[in-house]
Amino acid sequence: xxxxxxxxxxxxxxxxxxxxxxxxxxxxxxxxxxxxxxxxxxxxxxxxxxxxxxxxxxx
Numbered sequence: 365x366x367x368x369x370x371x372x373x374x375x376x377x378x379x380x381x382x383x384x385x386x387x388x389x390x391x392x393x394x395x396x397x398x399x400x401x402x403x404x405x406x407x408x409x410x411x412x413x414x415x416x417x418x419x420x421x422x423x
Contacts, residue, residue, distance in 0.1 A: 367420060374413050381406040 388394040
């Protein structure tokens with residue numbers, strides 16, 4: 365898998381998690397810990413995108 369396709373997949377996952385977090389906030393039955401877990405996953409993906417993006421910029 366090329367770096368650009370990997371970045372594209374990470375961005376798709378990040379967008380999907382954003383939608384999940386938004387949906388979870390609207391659902392009264394969603395646990396706060398579940399939302400926090402989704403946000404952590406989203407943050408890790410964002411950090412990975414930033415790291416890979418900076419590597420490609422310096423290369």
